[in-house]
Amino acid sequence: MRSALLGALSAIGVAAGSLLAAPTAHAAVAPCTGDDLVARVTDTDAGMSEQVVYITVRKTGRKRCYVSGYPFLARMVAKSGTKVFAQAKGATPLAPDPPRERIILKRGKRAHFTISASTAYDTAPITFRRVRFAPIAGVAPLSVDIRLDADRAEGQPYVFTTSMFARGVGTAD
Numbered sequence: 001m002r003s004a005l006l007g008a009l010s011a012i013g014v015a016a017g018s019l020l021a022a023p024t025a026h027a028a029v030a031p032c033t034g035d036d037l038v039a040r041v042t043d044t045d046a047g048m049s050e051q052v053v054y055i056t057v058r059k060t061g062r063k064r065c066y067v068s069g070y071p072f073l074a075r076m077v078a079k080s081g082t083k084v085f086a087q088a089k090g091a092t093p094l095a096p097d098p099p100r101e102r103i104i105l106k107r108g109k110r111a112h113f114t115i116s117a118s119t120a121y122d123t124a125p126i127t128f129r130r131v132r133f134a135p136i137a138g139v140a141p142l143s144v145d146i147r148l149d150a151d152r153a154e155g156q157p158y159v160f161t162t163s164m165f166a167r168g169v170g171t172a173d
Contacts, residue, residue: 117159
């Protein structure tokens with residue numbers, strides 16, 4: 001009887017340990033990479049010496065993944081080639097920053113972010129035609145064609161401000 005009781009308690013302990021060690025639904029989901037997503041421009045806006053491009057990513061493939069926070073801009077390309085730039089993060093007058101959240105994407109689901117640039121300086125603006133970005137720093141990037149005019153203070157890099165990811169398709173409305 002004593003050995004049966006010890007066996008039963010041991011089995012309960014193993015079962016309880018299994019439950020405690022089980023990963024949560026969120027913990028089992030990996031960050032999205034460029035290989036998991038396709039991107040396209042879904043809207044643009046301009047005003048107050050600022051231009052904004054809304055980039056929407058759509059999940060492809062079967063395995064869920066997540067986006068969260070700010071995307072990482074890897075390269076900004078103009079007709080004349082890749083330019084030196086700086087990435088700023090946060091809200092602008094035309095593109096408010098949404099609250100930070102972890103957005104889990106299943107096949108076909110969408111999230112978006114914005115890239116904005118200033119056109120307030122005296123230098124002639126140039127048109128950026130392509131952006132290469134990673135949904136999260138350190139993962140494989142993806143590219144999307146854009147049309148975004150930007151200028152800069154003399155001798156300074158072009159500055160592009162990104163918003164955090166938000167759910168759904170990005171629009172200026």
